[in-house]
Amino acid sequence: MPFHTGFLLFPNITQLDMTGPYEVFTKFPDSQVHLLWKTLDPVTAAGGMQLLPSTTFADCPQLDLVCVPGGAGMNALLNDEEVLDFLRRQAPGARYVTSVCTGSLVLGAAGLLRGRRATTHWMSLPMLAAFGCEPVAERVVVDGEIVTGGGVTAGIDFALTVAGELLGAEAAQQIQLGIEYNPDPPFDAGSPERAAPSVVAAAREAAAARQTEREVEVERAVARLGVG
Numbered sequence: 140m141p142f143h144t145g146f147l148l149f150p151n152i153t154q155l156d157m158t159g160p161y162e163v164f165t166k167f168p169d170s171q172v173h174l175l176w177k178t179l180d181p182v183t184a185a186g187g188m189q190l191l192p193s194t195t196f197a198d199c200p201q202l203d204l205v206c207v208p209g210g211a212g213m214n215a216l217l218n219d220e221e222v223l224d225f226l227r228r229q230a231p232g233a234r235y236v237t238s239v240c241t242g243s244l245v246l247g248a249a250g251l252l253r254g255r256r257a258t259t260h261w262m263s264l265p266m267l268a269a270f271g272c273e274p275v276a277e278r279v280v281v282d283g284e285i286v287t288g289g290g291v292t293a294g295i296d297f298a299l300t301v302a303g304e305l306l307g308a309e310a311a312q313q314i315q316l317g318i319e320y321n322p323d324p325p326f327d328a329g330s331p332e333r334a335a336p337s338v339v340a341a342a343r344e345a346a347a348a349r350q351t352e353r354e355v356e357v358e359r360a361v362a363r364l365g366v367g
Contacts, residue, residue, distance in 0.1 A: 163299055
């Protein structure tokens, strides 16, 4: 039987949250990867890239793995009942319910992270607690069928983690080698603990409006769920 993976698309998605793990999952044997949205109309990612959904929510088969990427556009999903209902319908039959970056907040808004451990982008990590979840500052967090990746590039780590569980360590390593995933960044500034304070402050300032909007949407979602 094919292994069905579904990535949620939405306007203003961070495309690397999706395209990084997409590259890994398409290397699975008998893999079918679906790009999901409400319609089949093109979706514009942050930066302007056009992404074409392959399946609507209504036509989506039962997925073995459902993944919610992140990006500024996920703020609007936190109280989008059509999206949240789709995730709730898929979750019970999925082997893995997953996210990359701030996509985990959408899983939380769907009520899928209560009592679980999960991670997200460092800037939004504290927000997970509002959904009854234990925030964990790690690159990948596995809690049963819930697998969450940290910010953006952690999506590749998350996908390779799943590959190791499903296919075995050697097969996962072959995929890693095939895509030459061998990070050696020119700067040691990939986390708030290692970046210079001035760099962290500038990043927070640049994201202030988005983060404030996100906090408001999280509060609305929490009130709707009746968490806490």
